[in-house]
Amino acid sequence: MPTHTDALKSNLGEAGSHLASAAAAAGEAIKGAASAAGDELRLGKANVKSELADSALSGIAAAEAGGGAAREQVDALMDKGRDLIDSAADLIRERPLASFGVAFAAGWIIAKLARSGGDK
Incomplete structure (x- = not known):
């Protein structure tokens, strides 16, 4: 019959064996987690680079569109200026004396304002 001491030794040996197995399993789990984290980090890095490249391309496209929009606005202003000059020319042709009086x-x-500003 085994003694209590033998049973204690046997149970402690078994506990030690289970602890060693648990430590090995924890080490494997940590290695797996580190590997998975590394993979996720590489994937995240690739996604960040991709989004930054897309952002740069969108910025360039916006700058090109801004140039076109500026040209459109300049053309519209030039058309309005031409229309205003044409309207003024028509008014001068219709009422030359009134136009001369207003211009004079x-x-x-x-001239009066320019002279009074220089005296001060």
Whole structure:
């Protein structure tokens, strides 16, 4: 019959064996987690690079579109300026005396303002 000491030794040996197995399993789990984290990190890095490249391309496209929009606005302003000049020319043709009087009065006011600003 085994003694209590023998049973104690046997149970402690078995516990030690289970602890060694648990430690090995924990080590494998940590290695697996580190490997998975490394894979996720590489995937995340690739995704970040891809999004940054897409962002740069979108920025370049926006800059190109901005140039086209600026040209459209300049063309629209030039058309409005031409329309205004044409309207003024038509008004001068319809009422030449009134136009001369308005131009003369505007010139006189501007000259008066320019002279009074220089005296101070």
